[in-house]
Amino acid sequence: MSTSKGYGGEIMGKRMKNIGIITSGGDCGGLNAVVRGAAKTAMARGIGAYIIPNGYAGLYNLVDFERLVFLDEERTDHVNSAFAGSDAGHSRVKISKIPDPEKYDRILLGLRKFNLDGLLISGGDDTGSVVVDLAENGIACVHAPKTMDLDLQTYSVGGDSAINKISRIVEDLKTTGKTHNRVMIVEVFGRYAGHTAFRGGVAADADCILIPEITVDFEAVYYHVKHYYMRRILNSDARSGTYVMVVAEGVKGEDGKYFSDSGDSTDSFGHVRLAGAGRYIRTRIEGMMREDPEIRQFMKVSGMFVPKVFEIPEVREVVPGHIVRSGSTSAYDVNFGKEIGSAGVILLDEGVSGVTVVEVHDGRIRYMPTAEAIVQRSVNLNEVTFYEQMDVCFGRRPQSYVPVLEEMTGPIERFM
Template identity: 50%
Template structure:
C-alpha cells in the first residue's frame, strides 16, 4: 500500500480488498486514453502495483499453481502480476473502444500493434528497497545503537520501536511481526485523490479534530 502510494501508482491492489477487474479496467482505460491524447508525442503509461496474496471478486486468493508450496505446505504467494495482466488483456481484447482509440491517434498497425501493450514486471530486491531517506538513516542509526543497549541489559528477543531523548522504547519481536492490515479508511482518502484500489471508490468521511498540546514529530 505505502510502496504503491510512494511510487505514484495509478492503481494499488492489496489483499484487504477483493479486486473487481471491471473497475480496474475502466479506471485504466479512462486515465490511459486521457494521457495519450493529451500528450504531444501520443504516449502514456498506467501503473498498477500488485501485492501477492490479493483476492479476486469472489474472495479467493490468487496464486500461481506452478509456484509450489512453502516449508509449511502452504501455497506460495506468487503470480499476482501475471494474473492481473492476463485479466486486463482479456477485457481489452473485447473492447472495441480501444481499437478505435488506437486508430484515432494513428497508433494502430494491422497485425503488429492493434492494442496497447500490458506488461508485468517483478522488481528485484534492490529496486523494491528504494533509496535511503534521511528518516531511514536517522532511525537506522538510533535503532541499531538502542538494540545494542537492549542486548547489554539481557533484553534479547525484543525490537526497538522508538528512541526519544534518553527513552528507548521496545516491544517483544513476537508481537511486532504479527500481520498488520491496511486501514480501509485511509484507502478511501486516497480514492478521493484518484487512486484505484480495485473497487468502486468509497466516500472518505473525515473527523476534523484540533490537536492540543505539543506535536510529537518523528524528526
C-alpha cells in the first residue's frame, strides 16, 4: 500500500492500483454521482475501483469480507447518478470511538487483503473527521464533501437536491394550508446550521424561516404571523389564506437550548438527536393565540369561530424527515458529484491524501486540508438581513440592511 508520513496534502509515492469507495453519514442526493464519477475515472486511469459497503462499519469489518463489488463497466452502468442515496450504503460509525485498541491495524489488514492502496470517502463533517483520523494513521484517503446541511467550508453534494425538495414540499403544503386556513410549520433537517431551511424557505416564499443561528424571539414571530395571516383571510373574497413557516431542527428558544424530544439521546458522534422543534413552535404560537383577544375577534369576523370547538386558527406542524433526503438528485448535484468523485481518484493517484475536494474549476482540481474543510460554517447573518428587507421573518425583529456595492470584473466563478 502507498502510505505517507504526513497528511493535509503531502505528496506520497504514486500510483494507485486499486481504491476503495466509501459513502458515510446521512444519505442524500448526489452520492451515486460521486461513485459513478470515481468509477469511470478509475477505469480511465487503469485503477481498480471497489465498493466498501456500509460506511465505516464496512471499513472496520473489511478484513472479514469474502469479496467486494468491483466497479467494472457493466456494474457501473447500474449506478444511476440521478437516484438519491448510495449504492455503497451508509452507517454512522466513528472509528476512533470503537473500543478495539487494534482497530487501525485491523483496517490496514482489510485493505491489504483486497490490495486497496487508497480510499475515496464521501460524507460530511463527521465523516471528514474520520478521514483526518485515518490519514494520521497512515491510510491514504481523499474526502469528497457530502452533506445536505451545507455546513462545510466547501459546497457539499446533496445540498442543492435538499433545497429543491424542501421548496417543493413547502409549496405543496400551501394548498392544504389555504384550504383549511391553517398556519403550516415545516420542520426540516440541518442540525446546527440553517442553510437548507434558509434557502429552501426562500425558494418557496415562506413567510417565516427559523434557523439555529438566531435565537427565537416569539413576540416577533407572533406579530408577523398575526399580521400576514389575518390580512390574507380578511382580504380574501372566500375568506381563505395561510401562513407558512420553515423551521430548522436545530432552532433554539429563548433559553438558548435546542428543542429535542429525544432527551439526552446521542448518536455515535456525540450529537443530540434533534426532534420536536416544529411541535414546540406550534404549541407556543397556539398558546399566544389563546391569550390574544384580537384572535378571538378575528375568528368571529371571518366566520370561523365556534365556541368550545374552533376558537383559534389551526396550527399544524409537518416533519417530512427523510423524504427531504430521498428520491431524485438535482442536475447541479449530479454534475458536482461526478466532478468531486473523479477529482478524488485523480488526487489519490497523484499522491495526495488527507484532503477534501473543493471543486473542479476550468479543469483545475481545487482541494484543501480536510481538517480545515470540516470546520462548521453557519448562515451569514448579513444574508439574513438582506432577506429581512423583503419582510421575511427570521425569528427576530428585523435588522436594517446596509447595502455594500462591489463592481465585479472578469469571469465570475460558481457561487454555491
